[in-house]
Amino acid sequence: MRRTHLAFGFVLIGLWAVVLESMAVTVALPAIASDFAIPASTATWVVGMSQFIIVALLLPMAALGEAIGIRRLYVIGLLVFAVMSVACILTPSFAALVIARAFQAVGTAAVMSINFALARVLYPSKSLGTAIGIMATSVAIATTAGPALAGVLLEISGWRAVFLLMLVCSVIGGIGAAILLPPNQPSNRRYDLQDAVLVALTLVCVLYVLNGLAAGWSRGMIAAAAIGAIAGFVRLTRVSRGKVGAVFPLDLLALPVFNLSVVAAIFAFAAQSVGFIFLPFYLVLDAGLSPMDMAIVLSVWPFSTALLAPVLGWMSDRLPAGPIGAVGLFVFAAGFVLLALMPPDVGAAGVALRLAACGIGFAAFQTPNNRLVMLSAPPDRSGAASGVISLARQFGRALGTAIAAVLLAAAPAGATTAMTVAAGLALVGATAAVLRARAIRDRTAH
Incomplete structure (x- = not known):
């Protein structure tokens, strides 16, 4: 049981890394805009694009975790996140930062998609609620403390230090998870890449509609995205009906x-x-x-x-x-x-x-x-x-x-x-x- 609790602690540290991915970086946007001499509206791409990628990949990543094993996906996700954190720290230009953030979002989606599944792997049903409650507390603390930590790091060392904090959390969480998480058997189901792409595109359309309504984007583009979302859901319903382990559940x-x-x-x-x-x-x-x-x-x-x-x-x-x-x-x-x-x-x-x-x-x-x-x-x-x-x-x-x-x-x-x-x-x-x-x-x- 001690090993289980320790493994869960490392899962929470990894979860901190991906929560900081959005909360702390948002605070760093003014400094990023100033450093690269770009408008504030352009700097928001560092966060906005990441949101689209994460939402698009949550269900495809969850299905991939079932196919290859959620422990393996979790460790790979944190590895990708850590490598891209290094890329963000060393980036020479804003364009390179945006590209690094895009790949970092892939790692974030991998971790976020299976964090509750990891709790179910580690704890029996009679303790699952307690584990999920502790996870909620950890996320709430990270959400509250993230902007404050980012502000301190910005004051001391600049915006690149924010990514250094994320790097440290992801490395610690990834190493601990790789050593302590129990191996779980993959389903050995064939991963349907075509369905995964369709799910991702459909979810992007839905998110575009919601963000477009909030930001006052082109009505024509919003209407086109809405049509794409409806068509995608209709198609997914047809291809997923009766399919075991479908990407669209x-x-x-x-x-x-x-x-x-x-x-x-x-x-x-x-x-x-x-x-x-x-x-x-x-x-x-x-x-x-x-x-x-x-x-x-x-x-x-x-x-x-x-x-x-x-x-x-x-x-x-x-x-x-x-x-x-x-x-x-x-x-x-x-x-x-x-x-x-x-x-x-x-x-x-x-x-x-x-x-x-x-x-x-x-x-x-x-x-x-x-x-x-x-x-x-x-x-x-x-x-x-x-x-x-x-x-x-x-x-x-x-x-x-x-x-x-x-x-x-x-x-x-x-x-x-x-x-x-x-x-x-x-x-x-x-x-x-x-x-x-x-x-x-x-x-x-x-």
Whole structure:
């Protein structure tokens, strides 16, 4: 058991590397733009392009992990990530940096697609919720601390030091995982490269539509991408039906507990994204907080999630996870309602209490929900289930960003409306969670 815990610790270190990949690099964008004398809008390609590649490859990488073994894919993914971190550190030009980041995103997708599957390999079902809760805490800490660490490194040594931090985490995580992770048998199923390419192109089209709506891109291009996404999904549904281990996991999405959990996750992350985008505007423009006070108040949300995720994971191993997740989403929605009803003079403490309700509710939903998704899939489909969890998070955030952009265009200071919309999104997720509880009862009865 000691070896198992140590192996899991190295998995978390590797996960830190890929979380920093987006959070820390975003903070470094102004320094990168200044160093290469490029416009800020051009510098955002370092992050934006990476997002497209990661989303496109999550399901193909998950299927590849099942085919060759998730331990092998995890180590290879961190190796690619580490090598490309070195390339980013040594890059002589912005174009070379963009290319290195593109290949680094491939490694990120490999790691993100199977991290929950690794937890299932390491721990039995009775402990899986606790492991997933610890993983959620680790991600929350990395998400919160990443920008601060990046800021310190930028101040001391410049933007290349940010990639050095990612390199160190990926090397430590990769070596530890290679030594300590137990070997798992690959499925020996043939990897369908044609389906993998189709899945990637379809997901890129969906993400383009969501980002295009958020950024006001060409309507013609958005319409073309939407048509491509629909055509891709229709084709994938046809070729994946009845296929064992398909890249597009139609076999898993046909399971009521699985698909309702995924729907709940998408809407929960969409609500979270709307809140994260609008709250800084409200706290600075309406509540009159300084940027420092705003940062402290906003940290209450991820801190609450990080603190409670392991506890709620432990509870989900011992109590029915479905009701816990449903109650969590109702608390999450209630937090947004309280934010929408805030009086103008509520003060920082009042906002913090409401954000704590959001963080607690989200933690109560996320960990039990991820546990249900993983355990509703057969063991040999753990890679695909893990990939779907990561994909739901990415698409939920993209959907929330698109909704927030529409709201900002309609009413730039409409925080009350935004919090009401976020509450509505959370309630849609809660409805899916309630329906899931009914599906679990029906499955148990049979």
